[in-house]
Amino acid sequence: MSKTAELSIDGKTYTLPVFTGTENEMAIDIGKLRDQSGIVTLDPGYKNTGATTSAITYLDGDNGILRYRGYSIEELAEKSTFIEVAYLLIFGELPGKDQLQRFRNDIKTHTLVHEDVKKILDGFPSTAHPMGVLASLFCSQTAFYPESLDPNRASEGVYMSIIRSMAKMPTFAAWAYKNAIGHPVNYPDNSLEYCSRFMKMMFALPAEPYVVDPVISSAIDKLLILHADHEQNCSTSTVRMVGSSQASIYSSISAGINALWGPLHGGANQEVIVMLEAIAKDGGNIDKWIAKAKDKNDPFRLMGFGHRVYKNFDPRAKIIKKAADDVLGKLGVKDPILDIARNLEDIALRDSYFIERKLYPNVDFYSGIIYRALGIPVEMFTVMFAIGRLPGWIAQWKEMRENKEPIGRPRQIYTGQKERQYVPITKR
Ligand code: CMC
Numbered sequence: 087m088s089k090t091a092e093l094s095i096d097g098k099t100y101t102l103p104v105f106t107g108t109e110n111e112m113a114i115d116i117g118k119l120r121d122q123s124g125i126v127t128l129d130p131g132y133k134n135t136g137a138t139t140s141a142i143t144y145l146d147g148d149n150g151i152l153r154y155r156g157y158s159i160e161e162l163a164e165k166s167t168f169i170e171v172a173y174l175l176i177f178g179e180l181p182g183k184d185q186l187q188r189f190r191n192d193i194k195t196h197t198l199v200h201e202d203v204k205k206i207l208d209g210f211p212s213t214a215h216p217m218g219v220l221a222s223l224f225c226s227q228t229a230f231y232p233e234s235l236d237p238n239r240a241s242e243g244v245y246m247s248i249i250r251s252m253a254k255m256p257t258f259a260a261w262a263y264k265n266a267i268g269h270p271v272n273y274p275d276n277s278l279e280y281c282s283r284f285m286k287m288m289f290a291l292p293a294e295p296y297v298v299d300p301v302i303s304s305a306i307d308k309l310l311i312l313h314a315d316h317e318q319n320c321s322t323s324t325v326r327m328v329g330s331s332q333a334s335i336y337s338s339i340s341a342g343i344n345a346l347w348g349p350l351h352g353g354a355n356q357e358v359i360v361m362l363e364a365i366a367k368d369g370g371n372i373d374k375w376i377a378k379a380k381d382k383n384d385p386f387r388l389m390g391f392g393h394r395v396y397k398n399f400d401p402r403a404k405i406i407k408k409a410a411d412d413v414l415g416k417l418g419v420k421d422p423i424l425d426i427a428r429n430l431e432d433i434a435l436r437d438s439y440f441i442e443r444k445l446y447p448n449v450d451f452y453s454g455i456i457y458r459a460l461g462i463p464v465e466m467f468t469v470m471f472a473i474g475r476l477p478g479w480i481a482q483w484k485e486m487r488e489n490k491e492p493i494g495r496p497r498q499i500y501t502g503q504k505e506r507q508y509v510p511i512t513k514r
Pocket of ligand 1: 316319349350351352354379380386387388389390391392393394395443445448449450
C-alpha cells in the first residue's frame with residue numbers, strides 16, 4: 087500500500103501522497119496541497135525541497151555516497167574515462183565499444199567553432215574573467231545554430247546540440263584563457279583525445295612544439311569525472327529552471343555556467359587558493375583564520391569547507407586529496423600551500439565549531455591545489471569545473487525535457503505593504 091502523510095491546520099486534516107525513490111528516500115508530494123487548502127510550503131534556498139525526480143545521480147549526504155546512474159564515483163574515477171562517463175550520464179547506460187567510438191568521433195568532428203566566434207572574443211577586454219567569456223561564447227551558439235532555439239525538434243537535432251556542446255566547450259574554455267593573457271588562440275588538434283586537446287589549446291605557443299604530459303591529462307580526466315554531475319545543485323537547478331521555459335540547450339547551459347561562477351558554488355575552488363595564499367602571506371597563522379571563520383561578525387568563511395548535502399564527508403574530496411598527493415609526487419612539485427591546506431584541515435576537523443555544524447572539506451578544497459600543480463592558472467579553476475559539469479547539465483536538461491516537466495515557477499509569501507494610495511510628488 088502506498089504511504090501517505092497527514093497535515094493538520096486550523097482543524098482540517100489533509101492527506102498527502104508520499105513518493106518513495108529507488109533508494110527508499112521519501113518525499114511528501116504537496117503538488118495539490120494549494121488547490122485543496124490554499125496553503126503553500128515555504129523553504130528558502132530549497133533546503134528541504136525536492137524539485138524533481140531524477141534517474142541520473144544518487145547522493146546520500148549522510149553517508150558520503152555518490153553514484154552516477156548507479157555506478158559509484160570511486161569506481162568510475164578509478165576505471166572509466168570522462169568521455170565514457172559523459173555518455174553514461176547523458177544516455178543512461180555505459181556505451182558499447184561502437185557507441186563509444188561513434189560518440190568520441192562525433193565530438194572530434196565538431197571541435198572547431200565558427201570563425202566569427204573570434205570576433206565576439208575580441209570584444210572582451212583581457213580583464214574579463216574567463217567564466218563570463220565562457221558563458222557568453224556558449225550562449226552565442228544559439229546564433230550560429232538557430233535551429234537549436236526549438237528544443238522540441240527531433241532527437242537527431244538534440245543529439246547534434248549535445249555533441250556540439252561537448253565538442254566546443256574545451257575550445258571556448260581555452261580561448262577564454264588565451265583572451266585573458268592576450269595570446270593568439272590555438273585551434274583544436276583532433277589527433278588528440280579530449281583532455282590533451284584542451285591542454286594543447288591552453289598552453290601551446292606559436293611555432294613551439296607542445297607535447298602533452300600524460301600524467302597531467304589523466305589527472306585532468308579524473309578531475310572532470312569527479313565533477314561531472316551532482317544532482318540538483320545551484321547550477322544544475324538553474325539549467326533545469328531555464329530549460330523548463332523551453333529555452334535552448336545553449337542558453338540553459340550558459341545560465342548554468344553563470345550560476346556555477348559564484349564563490350559559494352564552483353567559484354570556491356579559486357577562492358580556496360586565494361585564501362591559502364593569504365594565510366601563507368600572513369605568516370601561516372592558521373588559528374587566526376579559523377577564528378575569523380568562526381566569528382559571526384566577520385563575513386569570512388573557510389572556503390572549500392561545508393556542503394549543503396554532505397554532512398559526514400564529501401566522497402569527491404577524499405579521492406581528490408589522494409590524487410593531489412599522487413600528482414604532486416609524480417610531477418615532483420612541492421607546494422607549501424598544500425602543507426597549509428593539510429594543517430588547516432587537521433585543525434578545523436578537531437574544532438567544535440566545525441564538528442557541531444558538520445563542516446568538512448568539500449570537492450573544491452584540494453582540487454585547486456591539483457590544478458595549480460598541473461599549471462592551470464587560478465582564474466581557470468572554475469572553468470575546469472564547468473568543463474567537468476557539462477555532461478551533468480546536458481543529462482539533466484535532456485531528462486527534464488523528456489519527462490515533459492512543467493515550467494519552474496515557485497510561489498512566495500508576500501511580506502510587503504498592504505494596498506495603499508499613491509501620493510503625488512508635490513504632497514510627499
Ligand atoms: N566556514 C565557516 N562557517 C561555515 C562554513 C564555512 N565554510 N560553511 C557553513 N558555515 C556555518 C554557517 O555560518 C552556519 O553557522 P550557524 O548555524 O552558526 O549560522 C552553519 O555553518 C550552516 O551553514 P549554512 O550557510 O546555513 O549552510 P548552507 O547549506 O546554506 O551552505 C555552503 C553550504 C557550501 C554554501 C557553505 O558551507 C559555504 O559557504 N561554504 C564555503 C564555500 C564553499 O566551499 N562552497 C563550495 C561547495 S562544494 C562545490 C559545489 O558543489 O558547489
